Amino acid sequence: MPQATTDVRERIVNAAEHCFARYGVGKTTIEDIAAAAGLSRATVYRSFGGGRDEVILAVLLRDLRRFLDRLAARLATQASVSDGVVEGVVDAVAFVRGEPRVAALLTPEAAGHTQTAIAGAAEHVLRLCADRVRPYFAMAQREGLLRADITVEGAVEFLFRIISSMIALPRDGDPREFLRTYVVPALVESR
The missing domain is CATH 1.10.357.10 (Tetracycline Repressor, domain 2)
Known part of the structure; x- marks a missing residue:
C-alpha cells in the first residue's frame, strides 16, 4: 500500500476513534469521521470501501x-x-x-x-x-x-x-x- 494511502487511512482511523469517544460507536456517521479527519466523505469511502x-x-x-x-x-x-x-x-x-x-x-x-x-x-x-x-x-x-x-x-x-x-x-x-x-x-x- 502506498505511504500516502496508509497515512490517509491512519488519519481516518484516528478521527473515527475520536468520534467514537465523543458520540459513541452507534451514533458516529461517515460524515462525522470525514469532518474530524478534515477529509471529504468520498476520500473516506475510497480509503475504506466497506464504509462505516x-x-x-x-x-x-x-x-x-x-x-x-x-x-x-x-x-x-x-x-x-x-x-x-x-x-x-x-x-x-x-x-x-x-x-x-x-x-x-x-x-x-x-x-x-x-x-x-x-x-x-x-x-x-x-x-x-x-x-x-x-x-x-x-x-x-x-x-x-x-x-x-x-x-x-x-x-x-x-x-x-x-x-x-x-x-x-x-x-x-x-x-x-x-x-x-x-x-x-x-x-x-x-x-
Whole structure:
C-alpha cells in the first residue's frame, strides 16, 4: 500500500476513534469521521470501501493489536501454560469491559450494529488472535504442554466463546478457579 494511502487511512482511523469517544460507536456517521479527519466523505469511502463498518473494524483491530502486545508481554511472565490461559482470559474480559468500542462491537444488541458487521469483525479478530499466538501455541504443543489434537484456530475460537460468555454472563467473584477447573483441561495436556 502506498505511504500516502496508509497515512490517509491512519488519519481516518484516528478521527473515527475520536468520534467514537465523543458520540459513541452507534451514533458516529461517515460524515462525522470525514469532518474530524478534515477529509471529504468520498476520500473516506475510497480509503475504506466497506464504509462505516470497515472503519469501525479498523479501529477495533488497532485496539486489539495494542491489547495483544500488552498481553504477550504479560503472558511471557506466567509460570505455566495453564496460568497463561487463565490470565489471558481474565485480561481479555477486563479489556473488553474497559473498552466501550470493543464491547459495543462484541455485543451487537447493545450497539445496534448489524449482525453482518459483527460477524465480519469476529472473523478478523479470531484470525488476528490466532496469528499472534501461533508461535507460542506450536512451541507448547511440541513440548507436550497442550493437547496434540487441537488446532490454534479451534483453541482461539473456544477461548473467544468463553470470553464472550463471561462478558455476557458475569460471575460473582474471581473467575480463575472456574477457568482452571473447566477451561484449562480442554486445552492443556494432563500430566
